[in-house]
Amino acid sequence: MKKADLIDKVAEDVGISKTIAAKAIDSITEGITQALKKKDGKVTLVGFGSFSKVRRKARKGRNPQTGEEIKIKACNVVKFSPGKKLKESI
Template sequence: MKKRAKMNKTQLVEKIAERANITKKKADEALKAFESVVTETLGNDDTITLVGFGTFEASERKSREGRNPRTGEVVKIDARKVPKFRPGKALKDALK
């Protein structure tokens, strides 16, 4: 089995700068702006759709019961919003 490479934020900024032919500083600013817009949009219960790439949305998780793994005690897990990403067709096809 092939070991998977992991890309961190610094490496992502370098790749963006290289592909867009911009400085690393500009690429970092663009990435931070993207993160900020996604966070703000999902916080407002809106959705971002990038055709072919995918959709970012906020999803509601219902409250439920869980167990403390150490004690086995039943605990209540509150309802909350979580981010969700659904890949688009072009992204799925690129991974085949």
């Protein structure tokens, strides 16, 4: 499902225009992004799941084309843990 498909679904289910549905979805994604930017960023949507920020350590890797060893810098990544209802429904 793409963002446009999600906007169509929300607009149809709630009975609002696609423009308003798009603004709502943009607001939700912006809110999640802002929360994850904080020091101990975490967003929990009960029943759906949790988004959390995790620090990935620096490590060594290999260039798959040349086989040359490269250094991969430390970085922050987003981790998603599905909630109980989501796990059960899939």
